[in-house]
Every structure is written in structure tokens, then in C-alpha cells.
Amino acid sequence: MNNQSVPKTNSLYAQDYHLWLEHTVDLLKNKNFLELELENLIEEIESMGRSDKNALRSNLRVLLMHLLKYKFQPQNRSNSWLYTIYEHRQRLQEAFVDSPSLKYYYTEVFDSCYQHARKEASIETGLPLSIFPKNYPFSIDETLDSDFFPN
Structure with a gap:
């Protein structure tokens, strides 16, 4: 020190x-x-775990929202959307390399994140929520696949 x-x-x-x-x-x-100072050390370690999970959910929601926009607004596809999809897939993949157990958490929160992403996509695009299916139109694995883009 x-x-x-x-x-x-x-x-x-x-x-x-x-x-x-x-x-x-x-x-x-x-x-x-x-x-x-064990209480403070424990608090910080717990906070690190919450932070990793919060980041995973945030990255997943952004990724799902952009995949929905890509699928349901093909006329508005842009390099910016492609970059955002790439970037958030990378962030998720890197999180899984650093903490493989987060992959389980990813599958656990996928549906909840998708439901939020539907609403966010509706708000951002101005399209009715009903345009975006209640059940995700692509699989959990496709979401992370760098070669997958919904038609």
C-alpha cells in the first residue's frame, strides 16, 4: 500500500x-x-454480483429490442442497429467467459427481459405492442448467435 x-x-x-x-x-x-471490515467487504462482494446480473439484464433487453426492431421494421434497418446488436452480443458473450454461471441466469431472465424489450420496442418504434409477439420469435441460442438476424 x-x-x-x-x-x-x-x-x-x-x-x-x-x-x-x-x-x-x-x-x-x-x-x-x-x-x-467484514460487513463492508461482504456488502461489496454481494454488490459485485448484483452489478453483473443488472448488466446482463440490461444488455439482453437492448439486444432483444434491436432484434425486434430489425425483424419488424425492415425498412429502417441501419448499420447503427447492426452495431448495437453486435456490441450487446459481445458484452453478453464476454460476461459468460468471465462468469460461466451467468449463462444459467441468462436463461432464467430471458422471458422477463423479452417482455420488457417488447414494450421498449413498441415505445421506440411507435408501433402497437400487439405487433411484437408475446412469445419470442427467436430462440435463446439464436439471440446470441452472431450470424443470426431475424427476417
Whole structure:
């Protein structure tokens, strides 16, 4: 750790988050477990998991919305849509490489994300919600397939 003095208080987490991170890493590296602020460390680790899941759902909704727009507004297809589809597929694939267990979560939340994406696509396109089928018109695997584009 650098030469900055570490306050001798249990509220370093509240005073200086970045310094708390550095101090916590230092304590872990030195196996000084008794000085860890376990409640804050647990909170941060749980938060990391929630953040990964939130990012997955967000990327999936954006991807699904653009696949719906691509399918139901063929006259408006653009390179921007293609790029967005590519980018969000990549983000999801990278998340699965880093955390393979998120693939299970992906299948678990797929339907919910699709229902949100339907509504978002309706709002963005101005098309009635009924245009977008209640059941997804492409499979969970096709959604991630870089070669798949709905007709």
C-alpha cells in the first residue's frame, strides 16, 4: 500500500472508499484477516454480483429490442442497429467467459427481459405492442448467435 496514512477508525469505508479498497487488499495480501471490515467487504462482494446480473439484464433487453426492431421494421434497418446488436452480443458473450454461471441466469431472465424489450420496442418504434409477439420469435441460442438476424 502507498504511504498515505490510514485513519484508525472503523469508518474508512465511509470516509474514503478508494483508500478503503487499497487498505482491504493490503490486509488480504498480508493475511491480516482480523482487521478486515467484514460487513463492508461482504456488502461489496454481494454488490459485485448484483452489478453483473443488472448488466446482463440490461444488455439482453437492448439486444432483444434491436432484434425486434430489425425483424419488424425492415425498412429502417441501419448499420447503427447492426452495431448495437453486435456490441450487446459481445458484452453478453464476454460476461459468460468471465462468469460461466451467468449463462444459467441468462436463461432464467430471458422471458422477463423479452417482455420488457417488447414494450421498449413498441415505445421506440411507435408501433402497437400487439405487433411484437408475446412469445419470442427467436430462440435463446439464436439471440446470441452472431450470424443470426431475424427476417
